[in-house]
Amino acid sequence: MGGFLNWWDGVELWLTGLPFIAQTAVVMPVVLALAYGIAMVLDGALGNGIKLVRRVRHDDSDIER
Structure with a gap:
């Protein structure tokens, strides 16, 4: 789980470093x-x-009839 969380932290840092238009894309x-x-x-x-x-x-x- 720690490896995944470290990877996700890296992705977040990379994404927040992009310009807004690139983030949106x-x-x-x-x-x-x-x-x-x-x-x-x-x-x-x-x-x-x-x-x-x-x-x-x-x-x-059907039951009622």
Whole structure:
């Protein structure tokens, strides 16, 4: 873990030493990729959750009839 933290400290120092435009050019693709990945996971989880709720409601409506 110490090696990773030392590496991360070096990356932070390198990134903060860059001009603002270069920082933006380096950080934005990473942030956008992470946001896209998180959105895909949440979309899948929400879609499966909605399917599950519909299935449960459909099964409940069959019991009431």
